[in-house]
Amino acid sequence: MSKYTKEFKMQIVLEHEKQGLGYKSLQKKYGVNRSHIREWIAQYKQNGKFTEPTRCFSGEFKLKVLNYQQEHYLSCYQTALFFGITHASTISAWRKKYITGGREALFQKQGSRTKMPKKSLIPNKPREEWTKDEELAYLRMENEYLKKYLALVQEDDRKKQQQKKDKEKSKLSEN
Numbered sequence: 001m002s003k004y005t006k007e008f009k010m011q012i013v014l015e016h017e018k019q020g021l022g023y024k025s026l027q028k029k030y031g032v033n034r035s036h037i038r039e040w041i042a043q044y045k046q047n048g049k050f051t052e053p054t055r056c057f058s059g060e061f062k063l064k065v066l067n068y069q070q071e072h073y074l075s076c077y078q079t080a081l082f083f084g085i086t087h088a089s090t091i092s093a094w095r096k097k098y099i100t101g102g103r104e105a106l107f108q109k110q111g112s113r114t115k116m117p118k119k120s121l122i123p124n125k126p127r128e129e130w131t132k133d134e135e136l137a138y139l140r141m142e143n144e145y146l147k148k149y150l151a152l153v154q155e156d157d158r159k160k161q162q163q164k165k166d167k168e169k170s171k172l173s174e175n
Helices: 006-019 023-030 034-047 059-071 076-083 088-101 103-107 132-174
Strands: none
Touching (some): 006 034, 023 034, 059 103
């Protein structure tokens, strides 16, 4: 649900059009951020209505939006208005996903986070009182954690080395 009602947005748009009030005046009068006012006015001029927030977009739609933006040399703001997307930053996020993860990244579903198990695997008693099974489970968990940590550190090192090589190549090609 939107923070502001359609009636409230319409009142601001009408005051802008009929009374010629600017964004700054309307901001002072209603205590609403100028960027919201600008967005509402542009949405109303473009579509004759206000864009409702949408939570889910298909991968095909995201690709279509990015391609259209690229082909017509539009800003994220202009593209959001054209396609009725509430926030231009949504398109920026899609572009970033596309650049870093490729086409597949746009088709990935937003997953829910996995919940922690209700019962802790670490016994709630002094270590001297642990059974062999409890100690073994703890040591296995600790081992897995360290393996994952080491893998992340190594991956980070590889990325840094690759970036360093890329910088060196670009410097050589400039000379």
